[in-house]
Amino acid sequence: MFKRVKWIIVIMLILAPAGLQAAFEYKSILKADIDGTVLDVAADPAAELVFLLTPEAVLIYSTEDKAVLDRIPLDGRFDRIAYQPEDRLVLTAAKPARINIVQFSRIYAIDLTGRAVKGPKDAGVTLVVFDDYQCPYCARLERFTHQLLDIYPDDLNYAIKHFPLSSHPLANQGAAAALAAGNQGKFWEFHGLLLENHDQLSEEKITEIATGLNLDMEKFNRDRASEQIQKIITEDVANGRQVGVTGTPSVFLNGKRIQNRQIGNLPALISQELEKKAKP
CATH class of the missing domain: 2.40.10 (Thrombin, subunit H)
Structure with missing residues (x-):
């Protein structure tokens, strides 16, 4: 065995280019x-x-x-x-x-200033989801989240942060449209309809949803094209990257990242958070 290793080393030295040297730089x-x-x-x-x-x-x-x-x-x-x-x-x-x-769980500070939040402001548990409107898993999670809000009507609130993926060409337009609808008090309705239609999202579908919600179309189109709304999306993406988001949906419960395999266990995790809050 040792002879074999010895011959391999000799062959490598013979085959190595003459004068080849490696230098390392470090700091x-x-x-x-x-x-x-x-x-x-x-x-x-x-x-x-x-x-x-x-x-x-x-x-x-x-x-x-x-x-x-x-x-x-x-x-x-x-x-x-x-x-x-x-x-x-x-x-x-x-x-x-x-x-x-x-x-262990790292608790992240996720800025929700000016973002749409569903549920009581003084809820003991906050669920934050980084979403993409062409993501099928986000649509599935949205249905589950509604069930959670029904189970914990007084103890849970729910917030959306936008994280449109580059692989989904209409996700950014969807986020801008939802935020523009929010300027007319219809964020959650628009958000839900976008996710219901995640697999057929188009400019025509966005207009159809806006019309169906009786939005002021002139204001809607002006708002969704505004720098202010694009700034919100850019801030959400930056915040997502700061807390380690790389894909959607990414879920945080009271600032703690919930792994995908744990999402089905959210009711128990929410109950655990409420028990912690109840302890003196």
């Missing part, structure tokens, strides 16, 4: 002093988070903010830490041998 992109002893490190590059294992806690460090955002206290001592997708940390110890898997 430090972050330096920080951490209080305490760091036993191990894990990272979530997509979220720009570094997890520092110390004897007492896991420190959640943001490379973007250059600060410790929070700490997860530990029950017992662990030696190693690893990050897994869907926001899980695996902590292990050799002696005594044990493992602890921690599910």
Whole structure:
């Protein structure tokens, strides 16, 4: 086996172009002093988070903010830490041998200023959906959301943020039309009809929906072409990217990202949030 490896290395050296040299350039992109002893490190590059294992806690460090955002206290001592997708940390110890898997949720600040919100303003739970009007999954989620609002009429409110995908050529027009309808008090009606017709969306269909809702068509057309409405869509997309949105629908419950596989479990998740609010 070792002879074989030796010959492979020799062949690679023989075949390598003469005079080929590799140079590396490097620079430090972050330096920080951490209080305490760091036993191990894990990272979530997509979220720009570094997890520092110390004897007492896991420190959640943001490379973007250059600060410790929070700490997860530990029950017992662990030696190693690893990050897994869907926001899980695996902590292990050799002696005594044990493992602890921690599910964590980052709570994002999602700006809803000036956005349409359905439900009581003082509701204990806010459901935010980043939507695309040509997305079939968004249409399916909309029907489910209506059921949730019926189940929690006093405790849940619902807000839409627009995230038109580049692969859907009419999604941006749909978002502008819904916002223009909102200027005449018909956002939610227009929003619902757009999603019902997600698979046949066209300029003609948008006009048909507007006419059917008895909108002032001159104002509607002027508003949906305005810079003000396009600015709202641009802000929604930027906010979505800030909180890690890459596709639709993307769902947040009280600022916490809900994975697609968890959407069917939203009633239980809403109840959990309400229980937290009820605790003194």
